[in-house]
Amino acid sequence: MGGHPLNHLTDGELTEIYYGEIAPAVQDHLKDCAECRDRLRQTEDLLCSLLQYPVPEPEEGYEGRVWAELVPRLSQNKTWNIRFLWKPLVFAPALVAVVFLTATVWLVRQGAHHGFGISQQDQARVLSNTLTEHLDRSQVLLLELANAKPGPNVLKNAQEFARDLADENRLLRFASHGDRDETNRVLLEELERVLLSIANAPANFSSDDLAALQRRIDDEGLLFKVRITDSDLRSKERKL
Amino acid sequence: MTSRMEWTDEAVAAETRKGNTNAFRVLVERHSRAVFRLAYRMTGNQQDAEDMVQETFLRAYKQIGHFDGRSSFSTWLYRICSNCSLDLIRSRKAHEKKRDSPGEEKTASWIDRLAAPEPDPERLMQSSQVSRLLEPAMEQLSEMERVAFVLRHFEGCGVEEIAKTLGVQQNAAKHSVFRAVQKLRRALEPAWGVTH
Numbered sequence: 001m002g003g004h005p006l007n008h009l010t011d012g013e014l015t016e017i018y019y020g021e022i023a024p025a026v027q028d029h030l031k032d033c034a035e036c037r038d039r040l041r042q043t044e045d046l047l048c049s050l051l052q053y054p055v056p057e058p059e060e061g062y063e064g065r066v067w068a069e070l071v072p073r074l075s076q077n078k079t080w081n082i083r084f085l086w087k088p089l090v091f092a093p094a095l096v097a098v099v100f101l102t103a104t105v106w107l108v109r110q111g112a113h114h115g116f117g118i119s120q121q122d123q124a125r126v127l128s129n130t131l132t133e134h135l136d137r138s139q140v141l142l143l144e145l146a147n148a149k150p151g152p153n154v155l156k157n158a159q160e161f162a163r164d165l166a167d168e169n170r171l172l173r174f175a176s177h178g179d180r181d182e183t184n185r186v187l188l189e190e191l192e193r194v195l196l197s198i199a200n201a202p203a204n205f206s207s208d209d210l211a212a213l214q215r216r217i218d219d220e221g222l223l224f225k226v227r228i229t230d231s232d233l234r235s236k237e238r239k240l
Numbered sequence: 241m242t243s244r245m246e247w248t249d250e251a252v253a254a255e256t257r258k259g260n261t262n263a264f265r266v267l268v269e270r271h272s273r274a275v276f277r278l279a280y281r282m283t284g285n286q287q288d289a290e291d292m293v294q295e296t297f298l299r300a301y302k303q304i305g306h307f308d309g310r311s312s313f314s315t316w317l318y319r320i321c322s323n324c325s326l327d328l329i330r331s332r333k334a335h336e337k338k339r340d341s342p343g344e345e346k347t348a349s350w351i352d353r354l355a356a357p358e359p360d361p362e363r364l365m366q367s368s369q370v371s372r373l374l375e376p377a378m379e380q381l382s383e384m385e386r387v388a389f390v391l392r393h394f395e396g397c398g399v400e401e402i403a404k405t406l407g408v409q410q411n412a413a414k415h416s417v418f419r420a421v422q423k424l425r426r427a428l429e430p431a432w433g434v435t436h
């Protein structure tokens with residue numbers, strides 16, 4: 001293509017020329033074809049115009065600031081970077097707390113219980129703390145799966161973890177009913193669907209099934225939503 | 241003895257995998273500006289870009305065990321940053337659809353803050369026209385086209401690196417750039433035709 005005066009250059013070829021990839025035949029054609037030279041000039045003008053819009057240059061020492069803000073979050077990650085072997089030791093007391101908490105919240109909302117003398121603000125704080133811990137654990141699972149490579153037993157440890165998280169998620173979703181802000185409840189519903197998919201995956205889970213699961217996590221932006229909600233909740237907790 | 245700053249990215253990543261968090265600092269300091277630039281091009285907003293920088297490095301830290309050195313560390317990081325930014329863009333779109341409030345003030349984007357190098361009236365008018373059309377034009381790009389175009393046009397990445405970042409064949413990466421340019425040309429021609 002591009003060697004004959006009658007065969008004008010395609011948009012693709014013009015783009016390649018702009019980015020510095022010029023085949024000899026294309027060069028020859030440009031010498032002979034005023035129309036293509038004109039189109040190339042327009043392409044260059046257009047693409048060059050986009051470069052006029054600068055990115056704001058971060059301040060001096062930006063790298064240090066990024067690191068300083070990142071470090072506390074890396075430490076949090078280490079706390080929750082549990083491997084599944086340690087899960088039972090971490091999980092059992094958390095689940096008990098969630099059951100107790102959600103029962104208390106439900107009873108108080110029903111007007112049937114005084115909440116053991118715990119103020120509404122404290123209840124909100126406890127619920128928020130429990131929710132952020134749940135979201136942290138869910139992130140660990142989702143990240144592991146999002147980056148898992150196909151192979152036998154890829155879900156072996158994940159399924160039990162997902163089952164426990166789904167149970168916890170259900171209780172938290174229940175406890176979130178009646179909140180004016182439905183954001184958490186909506187996220188927990190989305191999360192629960194994915195957790196249940198993982199927990200109930202068949203024994204013959206194939207690499208295609210894994211790819212589909214990873215696409216689903218990716219397409220729904222679930223990891224990101226969990227992260228943002230976790231971050232928002234922590235900000236609110238600091239204010240409580 | 242090799243000083244820390246002479247370590248390759250791969251060597252530093254290996255050290256991080258052993259549990260040396262301070263080694264990760266080397267990677268953060270080396271790549272944070274490049275990640276910021278990419279995130280800014282993708283999101284069009286400085287605050288979002290800063291959030292994406294944090295999110296990118298946090299994900300990279302959590303997933304450092306999965307960096308196997310087949311691509312360069314920067315390519316791997318670009319991939320994470322692209323995914324983070326796309327998650328944010330999707331999330332914002334979903335939020336805007338639900339909100340649907342015409343009077344709501346949109347977050348200012350870099351397009352609105354352009355600074356023409358020369359305050360030539362004709363260029364300002366043309367730039368203003370292009371800037372008005374550019375953001376909607378970028379939104380017409382598919383996610384792959386957007387990432388491919390930003391990496392090619394603004395970051396100067398080669399087709400091979402773009403392909404690795406996107407996880408596609410080189411031809412697909414190349415065609416994504418072409419399609420992006422075609423779409424942008426169609427969208428911006430009304431402004432460009434003012435003075436041409």
